[in-house]
Amino acid sequence: MSKYDSRFFVHSDEKTDTTLLKLPHDWWSRFYEYEWASEFVSKDDVVLDAACGVCHPFKFYLTDKCQTVYACDLDPRILDPEAIIQDVKAFLGADAAAQLDKSYINKVDFSIANLSELPYENKKFDKVFCISVLEHMDQTSLFGAFREFNRVLKDDGLLVLTFDFPDIQFDILEEAIRQSDLIFYGNVSFELPEDALYSRFHPPTLYCFRSVLKKK
Numbered sequence: 001m002s003k004y005d006s007r008f009f010v011h012s013d014e015k016t017d018t019t020l021l022k023l024p025h026d027w028w029s030r031f032y033e034y035e036w037a038s039e040f041v042s043k044d045d046v047v048l049d050a051a052c053g054v055c056h057p058f059k060f061y062l063t064d065k066c067q068t069v070y071a072c073d074l075d076p077r078i079l080d081p082e083a084i085i086q087d088v089k090a091f092l093g094a095d096a097a098a099q100l101d102k103s104y105i106n107k108v109d110f111s112i113a114n115l116s117e118l119p120y121e122n123k124k125f126d127k128v129f130c131i132s133v134l135e136h137m138d139q140t141s142l143f144g145a146f147r148e149f150n151r152v153l154k155d156d157g158l159l160v161l162t163f164d165f166p167d168i169q170f171d172i173l174e175e176a177i178r179q180s181d182l183i184f185y186g187n188v189s190f191e192l193p194e195d196a197l198y199s200r201f202h203p204p205t206l207y208c209f210r211s212v213l214k215k216k
Helices: 030-040 058-063 081-092 094-099 102-106 139-152 170-179
Strands: 046-050 068-073 108-112 125-131 153-165 182-184 206-215
Touching (some): 030 058, 030 125, 030 153, 030 206, 046 139, 058 068, 058 102, 058 125, 081 094, 102 108, 125 139, 139 153, 139 170, 170 182
Parallel strands (some): 068 108
């Protein structure tokens, strides 16, 4: 199977419990999502971690791997290094907070932004990462986000995203992709495999889907 395939994560996929920082045990899908997303990073890339979260470490991991890292979120705390450290401590623990040197925070260009109104110029990014975010958006905002992803991607750029199913239905996803003039990069399978990764922390059962998109 190719890293470009859009499909459900399965238990046999590669995973990691550390993405710069040790991940909490109940972040059931992040072990797989971050490991997979890391396959797309390159040292010459200008990248965006879209709706990055406050404590989530993927944006900091990217600073060691890419030329320039931008990150945006609706939470105003992302502009406050001390607030970031405190959120890391609250969710990832004191050891992780002590490990997160402020130099990592300073290397990220942060913005407070809605995904349907990104504050970046056209064709800025080689890669846009959007990890477990889209399922939290209403349909109007979701469609707007895909249009914005298209706008800020370079012509040969990639959109690397994950989301929870069935919080997002595939017919809505496909329509959002179609309307934004994006297409799937590789093979696509919406079939739910027997060994699909799942969570029952918050019923109903959730499954995690990954997808790689590019411009038409």
